[in-house]
Amino acid sequence: MNSLYPLITEAHMAIRPQVRTTPLDYSPLLSLISGCQIYLKCEHLQHTGSFKFRGAVNKIRLLNETARQSGVITASTGNHGQALALAAREAGVAVTVYAPATAAQVKLDAIRAFGADIELVEGDALAAELEASRQAGLQGKPFVSPYNDKYIIAGQGTSGIEIAEQIDNLDAVFIAVGGGGLISGIGTALKQLSPKTQIIGCWPANAPSMYASLKAGNIIEVEEQETLSDGTAGGVEPGAITFPVCQQVIDRYELVSEQEIRDAMRLVARTDRWMIEGAAGVALATALRLAPEFQGKKIAVVLCGKNIVLEKYINAVGGE
Numbered sequence: 001m002n003s004l005y006p007l008i009t010e011a012h013m014a015i016r017p018q019v020r021t022t023p024l025d026y027s028p029l030l031s032l033i034s035g036c037q038i039y040l041k042c043e044h045l046q047h048t049g050s051f052k053f054r055g056a057v058n059k060i061r062l063l064n065e066t067a068r069q070s071g072v073i074t075a076s077t078g079n080h081g082q083a084l085a086l087a088a089r090e091a092g093v094a095v096t097v098y099a100p101a102t103a104a105q106v107k108l109d110a111i112r113a114f115g116a117d118i119e120l121v122e123g124d125a126l127a128a129e130l131e132a133s134r135q136a137g138l139q140g141k142p143f144v145s146p147y148n149d150k151y152i153i154a155g156q157g158t159s160g161i162e163i164a165e166q167i168d169n170l171d172a173v174f175i176a177v178g179g180g181g182l183i184s185g186i187g188t189a190l191k192q193l194s195p196k197t198q199i200i201g202c203w204p205a206n207a208p209s210m211y212a213s214l215k216a217g218n219i220i221e222v223e224e225q226e227t228l229s230d231g232t233a234g235g236v237e238p239g240a241i242t243f244p245v246c247q248q249v250i251d252r253y254e255l256v257s258e259q260e261i262r263d264a265m266r267l268v269a270r271t272d273r274w275m276i277e278g279a280a281g282v283a284l285a286t287a288l289r290l291a292p293e294f295q296g297k298k299i300a301v302v303l304c305g306k307n308i309v310l311e312k313y314i315n316a317v318g319g320e
Contacts, residue, residue, distance in 0.1 A: 263282070
């Protein structure tokens with residue numbers, strides 16, 4: 001057991017009034033198609049449309065009075081920014097979100113709708129993170145990392161406790177990986193509560209920063225290509241605490257293509273009527289790819305979010 005597990009169990013009790021317990025739904029059609037027993041962990045039904053609200057609520061509740069008065073700074077391409085903005089608004093805390101200038105306008109609008117200020121940064125998600133961290137130091141405000149924070153990770157891990165409460169004898173869980181906060185949290189919880197469950201990390205082949213770092217044994221810079229899974233895109237912050245946790249909890253690393261992501265997004269819309277974002281498609285695509293190895297087995301796929309620009313979604317799933 002790593003040191004995160006007690007923080008996850010505490011968060012599980014503490015954030016319950018604000019955070020939804022999301023369903024773990026059996027998918028009859030996906031199960032029939034794949035030959036597995038597929039359960040969908042519906043984190044896209046969480047407040048703000050992604051799992052990120054869990055970590056945001058947990059982090060905000062633990063701020064000291066000085067931080068509450070000064071406000072906080074973060075970086076986000078969308079989901080974390082929305083989640084932190086809502087959690088902070090409910091607690092009366094000001095938030096400034098640093099975002100890449102290329103971030104989708106509708107996502108930036110959603111962040112503003114929850115009451116946060118936005119500063120745009122040239123470059124990718126990592127550039128926005130580094131600038132946000134620098135500004136936090138200059139302004140004397142706390143920087144809330146999207147993933148490199150034990151309280152954020154603990155909040156995300158509450159989804160893992162829910163999975164363990166919702167199903168017994170789970171053979172594997174498939175989780176998309178960006179900075180590693182979600183899989184670190186869920187993996188830590190399930191290693192304690194359901195140790196026989198295989199934790200499978202899922203990446204788009206176009207954006208494999210944590211994958212390549214884990215393979216290398218240390219955090220490295222990776223040149224990434226454009227991906228539908230923008231929620232997992234971007235480099236890993238130097239010294240990220242998620243890196244050693246990922247090394248501990250991930251049992252298997254898998255890459256999927258953009259076409260496999262599209263196919264998975266289209267399929268779950270047909271079978272379960274869910275509109276999901278690319279990162280969720282990554283997890284489902286990996287489960288479908290590995291289905292021959294899990295025939296008759298119980299597997300869970302974490303549908304981590306639904307916040308995709310409509311035109312991008314239509315373009316991804318349209319046609320045959």
